[in-house]
Amino acid sequence: MIAGAIIQGTAQGINAFMGGRVMMGFGNSLAQIASPMLLTEIAHPQHRGRLTAVYNCLWNVGAIIVSWLSFGTNYIHNDWSWRIPAILQALPSVIQIIFIWWIPESPRYLVAKDKSDQALSILARYHANGNAQHPTVQFEYREIRETIKLEMESQANSSYLDFFRTKGNRYRLVVLLSLGLFSQWSGNAIISNFASTLYDQAGVTDSNSKFGLSGGQMILSLIVSVTMATLVDRWGRRPMFLASTGGMFGVFIFWTLCAGLYGEHGSPGANYAMIFFIWLFSFFYSFAWSGLLVGYAIEILPYKLRAKGLMVLNIMIQAALCLNVYANPVAFEAFGLKHSWKLYVIYTCWIFCELAFVYFMYVETKGPTLEELAKVIDGDEAAVARLNLEQVEKEVAIETHDVPQKV
Known part of the structure; x- marks a missing residue:
């Protein structure tokens, strides 16, 4: 990642910049597998759930820092407006490589x-x-x-x-694939990648206003996700997944209605309600999916399949992200801003399917040690x-x- 950041920051052309991006992605993939596994396996059993949940929430810290940094460097009227953020990507890795010797x-x-x-x-x-x-x-x-x-x-x-090879492992594979898919296909990718378009639909066109709304939403996500992560051992994983997914389903129903009222009829106030539901959706997504995505995956995997399972999860996440990046723009263009509610209807139906899947398939993992969790899934064959x-x-x-x- 350090090499990738340096190549990006010093690139003299698009090919070198893209090469640095590829190198950065390769290093980041390894870190995404190793970091949560190590954290989970050295954590005290009483702290395991909270620590692994908080870990994945801290992505929001990076997102907030990058957003404000990019906002500031945007006022630099030369190449350093993008070179500074690119080079500073190496800073977390430098800190990590210094302190790894004490881990x-x-x-x-x-x-x-x-x-x-x-x-x-x-x-x-x-x-x-x-x-x-x-x-x-x-x-x-x-x-x-x-x-x-x-x-x-x-x-x-x-x-x-x-x-x-076994019923328990097939169950694990299905849950891993669902975690990767649901974490990116619940409508959150629309907010992450198309926030500007969403605010255009709501009548907010000023770039500074959009940035302020997006920045505030990320801060809300950080606060909610970290707070919920500290309560994971009190409330349990399954209830939090159900509350989070159920909340997203309810929000999308009203978000879709408001988008339809404003787009089709120009109903006054519906645009502001859309902004409210965008923020409320972030609240419910952060309620569980931000923190439990990686932690829950690690908990259901036995030692010998833990690294491979995280690789499967990350591949599914990246595949879902790729499809989002290419499919959502086509959908927005096909429906148009006034009829975007039709896209939201599709997401509403999909999230209902997610809710049903979580209800019937996600088991509770609160309490047992990592080794004992095998009994929850494999039963007497564990x-x-x-x-x-x-x-x-x-x-x-x-x-x-x-x-x-x-x-």
């Missing part, structure tokens, strides 16, 4: 590579202030070790074909250690008990 390795990765002592040390340091004999640490360590051992025994090497926390506590107490010496 611990995943205990699950270390166990899989026969470095169990290092794994136990990391669990003890970050989950029990260095106490390797703490019952929680011992339970996590033994469960990770036994579960990975079972996974390795069942199949030495994993492949993408594993997603088709390749997971069968440990009892109370038994582990007794064994740890016996091992750490000081036996008085005989005199």
Whole structure:
């Protein structure tokens, strides 16, 4: 990503600039897979849900910074108006490459590579202030070790074909594909990519007013998504997905009505109502989809399929984004600004299908450890250690008990 940013910022032609974009996209794809996996696997079980949910919400921070930076450099009347934002894309990666040396390795990765002592040390340091004999640490360590051992025994090497070999893995694949598709096809891409067109439809044509509305909407999304992410372990994943998707469905009904009233009849006030529903849609989308998209995907995947599953998710996201970029402009042109409500009818029906799918297919993942979550999906066939926390506590107490010496 650093190299890609430098190439973009110093490009003397469109070909070099596009080459830098490709390099940036390649590096970003790797980061999107590695970062949430590492965060999830080193997080304390009590904090896992909140941390992974907050992680994906922070994309809004980057979006806000880039928006205001680009707004400021827009007043520079030379090439530096675009070179500065392009070069500054390297800054987060520079910060990351400096501090990565202080980030611990995943205990699950270390166990899989026969470095169990290092794994136990990391669990003890970050989950029990260095106490390797703490019952929680011992339970996590033994469960990770036994579960990975079972996974390795069942199949030495994993492949993408594993997603088709068991009922549980087929379910995981379907949910992963739905996460990637729904996260981009719920109408949010219209707001992200065609905000200017939407505000034109609502009668807002001034560029500064559009920028202010878009900037305020991103700030709202950040506040809502982070707030909801901190409540994910209290409310649960499934209720939040249902509330978010149901809210988007309801908003699109009224958004479509207002677009029709203003476009077809010029009804006074309908244009301002459209702006309100655009913001309200962002509220409901941020309620769950911003934070739970990656976190939920990681939770339903076993260790051996975790990286491959995230790759499937990201491929689906990018495919959906590509289709949005090419299909929505065609739809807007075909229907015209006055009849854009017809496009919104399609989205309304689609979001209803999403709501039904979420209701029948998304299971609750709140509570269990990453290893225990396999039981939720695979049932008795789950390749997971069968440990009892109370038994582990007794064994740890016996091992750490000081036996008085005989005199």
